[in-house]
Amino acid sequence: MSSPLILLPGDEVPSEYLPSTNSAPLRLGAGLRLLTQPSSNPSKPPSHVIAATQPGILSTDNRKNAASILSTPNRRYIPTPNDLVIAQIHHSSPDYFHCMVTPQAPHALLGQLSFEGATKKTRPMLKQGDLVYARVLSMGLGAGAEVELTCVNPATGRAEPGGLGPLTGGMVFDVSIGMAARLMRASSSSPEQQEAVAGLVVLEELGKKLEKTGGFEIAIGRNGKVWVDCANGGETAVKSTVAIGRCLSTIDEHDLNPTDQRKLVTRILREMKIES
């Protein structure tokens, strides 16, 4: 991607930038909308153009035949179906847990039974403040509808992708939602590819350095939350957790490049006296 196409709201996407590989319908992601061009001649069908509604870089995926706008990284999170989020339980009612996805939005609903293998008897008893790693099931229809979360794939009854469900122990850090998306891409690719895919080497680097102290577990929510736990870390567990959090938020704030990321990881681990 040599020269990315940057669009401002109202700009039309030139058709040569759109994927045109197959006949499958084009999927429009965030920041784009389809506009009809009212034709002066009523007999002709109206033509269509795709225009941006948010400023950002046009990103296209030829394989999925999709296009979307990569917008500014510190905007507010808006739930979209199939996003993985880290939610905090606010209170529970007979049928639902009411969870907080972002502090400003109304509570999202998580069914008491939408956990892997949950029945009336075996459902998890979550208290206020507990964390869950969940998938956005639906946005609801119309204005003011509630967002619904789930920790289970309704079709299979399994926690798919793995790891959905209550998060115990550990700690949550806030990052920008652009950073969360990058971490997500990085963590879903193999360690060697992380730099190429998302410009992040921090996870790989931390993984290597903390291997001896027991490694760490990480869950990334698209809502700009990262949960980290070093359950096997023994006495350095808390220290390592905080160190990881510090690494991630510093990289987020200062837009560090891979070389600086490596340096930062080394420096923070040294400062916090975590042997590596």
Place this chain on the structure above:
Amino acid sequence: MVGPTATLTPLSRADGSASYRCPSTGSNILGSVNAPVELPARRDALRPEDATVEVFVKPGTAPGGVGERYIENVIKNMLAKLILGREKGYARRGVVITLATIGGESVGRGDSYLTLLPALIHTALLALLSAAVPLSMTFSATVLAVNASGEITREPSEKEAAAATSLHALAFSSKGHLLLNESQGAFDFDTWEKVHARALAICHGTLTRTSDGDVAMAEDVDGQPLEGTVRETVEDKLHQDYAWKTDAP
């Protein structure tokens, strides 16, 4: 002349923010946008399918007064037309825009806000862009003063504005529509048409339709059109944010 300078996302806690400085009028504005936010109680009941836009203007030193209420209303009416309040996640929510004057002359009681208006709405626009609030178009704005001899001054200083016979603040959408016009002082329609043409040239630098000869003399005088300044500010920020992606080997 020195063009305005702008910074995107200077504040890290707000969803979007921008600071904007116009050296010729001396105004310096810091703006933040939080969107979408939940609105208290039933303030959203009037138009349930749309977002509610709220604008707050804070003057530099004094608490806000009637002048601020008025200018807030003007900015709100203008932006409400451009914000796509029915996009996903925005219906029944609020888009809260806060604009604070942090430099330049403050506006006293009964003084006109016109010299400050372009800086305010540019800041609001950049903050909205920084928060990635869906918009149908972008815009640019300028203020012009006409003095007794009919001379038009672009973005007048406080002194020039006080000496002018009429002041005009205009905003144009990225497609060239007149979005906002606020004129005061005595003038006739011919003067206004001249002001309109000049403002369009300042904001757009277009004048593409003019056939021959008289093309865009104003373009040289006014330098880069403001539309371009807005675009460049956003592009620079995005290049910086996505450096990991674009500079990747």
Place this chain on the structure above:
Amino acid sequence: MAQAAASAAQSAAPSLSLPPSQFARLQPHAYLLAHLSPPPATNQPSIRANGRAPSQFRVTSANTGSLTHTNGSAVVRLGDTTAVCGVRAEILHTEDIASWSVSRSTESSSAPTNKRRKLTDPTTKPNERIDSKDEDDNESHIQDFNLLVPNLSLSTGCAPGFIPGAPPSTLAQSLSHQILTLLHSTRLVRAEDLRIWYQPPNLGPEDLECHNENEQMDVDASQEDEKNKEIKAFWVLYIDVMIVSLAGNPFDAAWAAVLAALRDTKLPRAWWDVDNEMVVCSDAVSEARKLTLRGLPVSSSFCVFEADAASGWRAVVIPDAEEEKELDDSARKGNQRRWILADPDGYEEGLTQERICVVVDKEQGGKGKTVIQKLEKVGGWTADAKELKALVDISAQRWEDVRRILNEQC
């Protein structure tokens, strides 16, 4: 949906089972649209739901001097919108103005140049010209010392939604501000009318300062008096506007009420009594004088009604301004149609976003050319230069009407 309802209303008018008033409440946009776009076969002109033509204003009436305890008052009715305005004058001593001594020292330095200009060309320029020049220097008194204090309140119950005990709404606050800036920018009230002078008695030549002797011979006695005159106090005009009934377009009504009340305002003769060190007013009605206002700025408001109820968010390509200019009004069809409505009532204001306000005056009491004092447009992109030009012409006609209405009173 609104579209469908509109066409249904047109085609099936006889079988419409809802009474019109209910239809107006349920589908306000479609109701107004159906009125404005009569079926082409009937050849009827567009007419608004309130029976007016698009550029027709409501019946306006004014009555001045009805409040006896004020210095000037007026009631203006614009259809169902009623504004009451009272002007109360109070005395502000210059010694109570903190910045007075500071501003006076700068003023006195500029005074000689003033005088010279008066002496050099009293004949070549028309009187009025000098007048205005002279005032320019001191006109800032009104703004600097806040000698005009307008306040607008929307009274409880003037429209549904105005409940008792609520703080001034943002509408009331911004209207107050608009009135104040318009008073300042049109310079309607002359600062000279608001000054209360102290005229020291002429004590003979020995008391004159020595430099006066060197002055030109043609400096006459009155000129010297002028020199010794001193501003001791100002009249402050408290202009209170109350919207008694609000049915749209409050600004036009409020401004017309302010204008009529100021034209009606009489200030008693006042002078500085040096013995008692206070300002004394004469209670003789014959000695009271009226304010001499500059011109007669008249405000006209408009709104733009779009045929497409969803124009703000419908996913269609917004045509460029250039393309839009090519489209003639007659060529617009269906959703693209739009109407500019003069003097919108409350029902129409609820259906429109784009507002235009034009304040015009005419030079030399109506014979001269039209001067625009304020041109404001916000909330959309329909009205461009062409439309605004037409609106200025309509406002100029409106100026004649309002002048006639106001002149009937005085």
